[in-house]
Amino acid sequence: MRSLTFTALQGIPEIEPGMALDGVLAEALARNEIKLLDRDVLVLCQKIVSKAENRYVDLRTVEPGERALELAAKCYKDPRFVELVLRESTSVIRCVKDVLIVRHRLGFVVANAAIDQSNIPGAEHRALLLPLDPDASAERLRRSLHERFGVNVAVLVSDSFGRPWRLGVCGTCIGCAGLKPLLDMRGKHDRFGRTLKVTQIAAADEIVAGATFVMGEADEGRPVVVVSGVPEPYFSEPESARALIRPGEQDLFT
Amino acid sequence: MRSLTFTALQGIPEIEPGMALDGVLAEALARNEIKLLDRDVLVLCQKIVSKAENRYVDLRTVEPGERALELAAKCYKDPRFVELVLRESTSVIRCVKDVLIVRHRLGFVVANAAIDQSNIPGAEHRALLLPLDPDASAERLRRSLHERFGVNVAVLVSDSFGRPWRLGVCGTCIGCAGLKPLLDMRGKHDRFGRTLKVTQIAAADEIVAGATFVMGEADEGRPVVVVSGVPEPYFSEPESARALIRPGEQDLFT
Numbered sequence: 001m002r003s004l005t006f007t008a009l010q011g012i013p014e015i016e017p018g019m020a021l022d023g024v025l026a027e028a029l030a031r032n033e034i035k036l037l038d039r040d041v042l043v044l045c046q047k048i049v050s051k052a053e054n055r056y057v058d059l060r061t062v063e064p065g066e067r068a069l070e071l072a073a074k075c076y077k078d079p080r081f082v083e084l085v086l087r088e089s090t091s092v093i094r095c096v097k098d099v100l101i102v103r104h105r106l107g108f109v110v111a112n113a114a115i116d117q118s119n120i121p122g123a124e125h126r127a128l129l130l131p132l133d134p135d136a137s138a139e140r141l142r143r144s145l146h147e148r149f150g151v152n153v154a155v156l157v158s159d160s161f162g163r164p165w166r167l168g169v170c171g172t173c174i175g176c177a178g179l180k181p182l183l184d185m186r187g188k189h190d191r192f193g194r195t196l197k198v199t200q201i202a203a204a205d206e207i208v209a210g211a212t213f214v215m216g217e218a219d220e221g222r223p224v225v226v227v228s229g230v231p232e233p234y235f236s237e238p239e240s241a242r243a244l245i246r247p248g249e250q251d252l253f254t
Numbered sequence: 255m256r257s258l259t260f261t262a263l264q265g266i267p268e269i270e271p272g273m274a275l276d277g278v279l280a281e282a283l284a285r286n287e288i289k290l291l292d293r294d295v296l297v298l299c300q301k302i303v304s305k306a307e308n309r310y311v312d313l314r315t316v317e318p319g320e321r322a323l324e325l326a327a328k329c330y331k332d333p334r335f336v337e338l339v340l341r342e343s344t345s346v347i348r349c350v351k352d353v354l355i356v357r358h359r360l361g362f363v364v365a366n367a368a369i370d371q372s373n374i375p376g377a378e379h380r381a382l383l384l385p386l387d388p389d390a391s392a393e394r395l396r397r398s399l400h401e402r403f404g405v406n407v408a409v410l411v412s413d414s415f416g417r418p419w420r421l422g423v424c425g426t427c428i429g430c431a432g433l434k435p436l437l438d439m440r441g442k443h444d445r446f447g448r449t450l451k452v453t454q455i456a457a458a459d460e461i462v463a464g465a466t467f468v469m470g471e472a473d474e475g476r477p478v479v480v481v482s483g484v485p486e487p488y489f490s491e492p493e494s495a496r497a498l499i500r501p502g503e504q505d506l507f508t
Contacts, residue, residue, distance in 0.1 A: 003260065007256065008256055094506045108420070122446075165499070167436055167499065169455060171463075191373050194373075201423060202417075202421065202422030203422070205420070205422065206425055206463040209460040212460055213455075217455055246418070246419050254419075
């Protein structure tokens with residue numbers, strides 16, 4: 001690999017529930033005069049996928065349970081919001097003032113179950129959950145782009161996650177189709193013939209992090225980035241972003 | 255920002271202690287026919303910085319202390335290696351079979367104090383420590399490139415870190431000059447006028463992650479990546495990669 005280019009699509013409209021993302025992308029690609037090629041990687045911010053899939057919840061319809069009330073008192077969050085977080089999670093990892101970190105039903109550890117209230121219309125009453133199955137969303141889009149344009153691309157779904165010990169959020173891969181999310185180097189050797197100790201590269205997270213930087217933040221609204229130059233061996237049959245999740249028995253921090 | 259390009263420099267030689275990295279870079283840029291421009295960002299793998307600064311330690315000269323022997327028995331690592339890790343660290347975060355996670359003297363939490371034994375010649379007896387002060391290394395190189403080429407670039411030093419809860423290592427920024435490592439969004443509003451809750455973007459980590467993907471791994475040896483297209487507001491007077499480190503009082507995981 002010599003060079004990798006990340007290009008944000010300009011002018012993606014506000015996504016409404018039910019909109020077909022493949023159509024939105026086709027229009028945006030045409031408007032940006034970008035022709036998709038085999039082995040391009042599309043990175044989509046989860047927010048537009050969630051909006052298209054109508055993962056909105058009206059907080060006024062949410063009845064917080066006992067556990068949500070208890071946790072809400074600890075983290076000073078809206079109990080209805082906490083109830084939603086619990087419904088999207090398999091366990092609570094940390095709950096202190098202003099912080100609620102959980103293991104999401106999709107496997108990763110994330111604050112607030114990655115439920116979002118920024119950049120959504122009517123946010124005082126609305127929250128936006130992650131897509132039901134971001135791998136499946138990515139795969140549907142990958143197939144549909146193949147049908148439309150005859151190209152074999154990969155599709156990644158991104159979100160911005162906080163990290164323990166480091167400040168600032170960083171783009172992270174939560175859905176994956178057509179790319180190996182994790183590159184396995186086990187048994188390979190370094191340039192001096194020594195067996196590598198570091199054995200797995202979080203390829204999809206690295207690509208998504210770069211793409212997230214190009215997306216920009218907040219009011220900028222560039223939720224789709226086309227990545228060109230990813231070498232052939234990274235591509236594969238659909239795999240799951242779950243490959244990036246450390247198995248529970250290796251977890252030293254919960 | 256519309257587009258970001260990451261280009262790896264080909265043909266960087268094995269770096270020997272005492273080699274001047276600015277000269278190595280100047281040659282590599284010429285050979286790759288790349289002309290540095292204002293606001294390019296150079297990302298350097300820590301390994302070449304450490305090698306140039308002769309941060310090699312001969313393990314045969316290391317006498318493990320009592321604490322090193324005790325920890326080595328727990329993590330099944332060479333006690334001399336553990337002694338080096340302790341000397342580079344301010345505290346031990348986790349120590350179990352095959353895993354030794356510490357807070358590095360530079361502030362971040364990392365396995366083995368980021369001491370490396372892969373891709374270094376004579377590794378059975380040698381270990382390579384991180385640069386003494388990666389921010390200062392980056393700043394020296396930034397100034398020297400300014401003198402040589404009359405351009406204002408930023409320089410980042412990268413390393414591949416593991417993460418709790420996620421598999422695979424991911425490029426992380428450990429040294430920074432000329433760029434804002436952390437973009438502060440506090441008080442800004444989203445597209446619908448709502449105050450943003452996520453307030454800080456780990457810009458340098460996102461750029462470094464993308465660059466690390468382009469560097470490739472192991473035997474490939476592309477330790478320098480030129481990033482073009484980073485928007486002007488990200489540039490700044492020298493700041494420290496320490497800005498990316500979460501203050502201890504916010505730490506929920508050690």
